[in-house]
Amino acid sequence: MTPPFICRAYILPLQTVRFHFPHHDPQPPKNRTLKTTTTLSFANATTMKNFPRLTTTALALLLGSTAAHAQFIGVNAAASSASIIFDDTNSFNPTAGTLTPSVNPTWGGLLHALPLTTSIPTNDQAEGQVIAPFTATTYDLLFPITTLTQDLTATGFADLNYLALAEFNTGLGGYGGGPTSFPTFIVSGTVQPLGFAHITGTIDYYTQVLGAVAVLVDTVTYSMAWTNTGSTPISFTNVSVPGSFSSGTIPALAGFENLILAANIQFRVDPATISVTSVSAPEPGSAVLALLAGLPLLLRRRRA
Numbered sequence: 001m002t003p004p005f006i007c008r009a010y011i012l013p014l015q016t017v018r019f020h021f022p023h024h025d026p027q028p029p030k031n032r033t034l035k036t037t038t039t040l041s042f043a044n045a046t047t048m049k050n051f052p053r054l055t056t057t058a059l060a061l062l063l064g065s066t067a068a069h070a071q072f073i074g075v076n077a078a079a080s081s082a083s084i085i086f087d088d089t090n091s092f093n094p095t096a097g098t099l100t101p102s103v104n105p106t107w108g109g110l111l112h113a114l115p116l117t118t119s120i121p122t123n124d125q126a127e128g129q130v131i132a133p134f135t136a137t138t139y140d141l142l143f144p145i146t147t148l149t150q151d152l153t154a155t156g157f158a159d160l161n162y163l164a165l166a167e168f169n170t171g172l173g174g175y176g177g178g179p180t181s182f183p184t185f186i187v188s189g190t191v192q193p194l195g196f197a198h199i200t201g202t203i204d205y206y207t208q209v210l211g212a213v214a215v216l217v218d219t220v221t222y223s224m225a226w227t228n229t230g231s232t233p234i235s236f237t238n239v240s241v242p243g244s245f246s247s248g249t250i251p252a253l254a255g256f257e258n259l260i261l262a263a264n265i266q267f268r269v270d271p272a273t274i275s276v277t278s279v280s281a282p283e284p285g286s287a288v289l290a291l292l293a294g295l296p297l298l299l300r301r302r303r304a
Contacts (some may be wrong), residue, residue, distance in 0.1 A: 129144045130143050171255065188236060198268050
């Protein structure tokens with residue numbers, strides 16, 4: 001059984017795709033000063049009778065600030081791309097399987113899919129989807145469906161790889177900054193005796209002033225493995241695989257400044273079957289809810 005730490009490189013239409021697992025090191029961008037966000041002051045909240053007014057005011061300030069300053073207007077297709085690559089060339093039954101890429105070099109963030117594909121002669125199967133949804137105040141990179149199966153009679157391992165680059169453009173209002181939004185994978189599957197399944201990869205977050213070099217502001221890393229050293233299959237259901245971020249925060253963006261997400265995610269089975277979806281984390285509005293939940297404590301301290 002081959003250890004799950006091999007990288008491969010592909011030259012695909014209109015772009016060069018490189019895998020570098022288990023960690024992706026982007027080219028260091030030039031430094032520049034990042035903007036900072038403003039904070040609310042509760043200096044005037046001296047009595048509990050101010051609480052309803054303060055709650056309403058704080059919420060209005062937050063939501064009003066969001067409406068005024070967060071203005072995502074689209075994903076720039078000319079600067080974005082999505083690739084889903086079913087690499088079955090390391091699986092054998094008795095000869096190697098095939099390489100099946102699904103590439104969109106001008107991706108506008110809409111659902112991009114690799115339909116359910118069977119590799120010959122291994123009978124391994126894979127399916128994948130990626131989407132970059134947004135609203136005026138939110139951005140996301142999600143993977144609605146991922147399935148990967150290596151046939152019981154095959155040897156070696158099978159991969160499904162995602163490379164996605166999404167450039168979110170802002171309008172005149174820019175973006176007020178906030179917690180990094182990233183996908184949490186929800187995984188179910190079965191690992192055969194002496195087999196494994198794993199998820200590895202990164203999502204890098206860059207900000208970019210129009211015409212300037214992009215600046216790396218956060219990286220979310222994924223690393224999860226299921227290994228079966230026994231003689232019977234093991235199964236798992238709806239296991240949450242969250243990412244681990246380096247900063248956890250996206251700074252404020254000026255008007256027409258871009259937010260760029262660069263994902264490099266790999267799924268591997270040997271032999272195993274996994275079925276994966278994803279949800280956004282943190283949930284939109286979590287910063288607002290957290291602040292409001294802490295208001296009573298702040299007021300009690302002021303009163304004391």
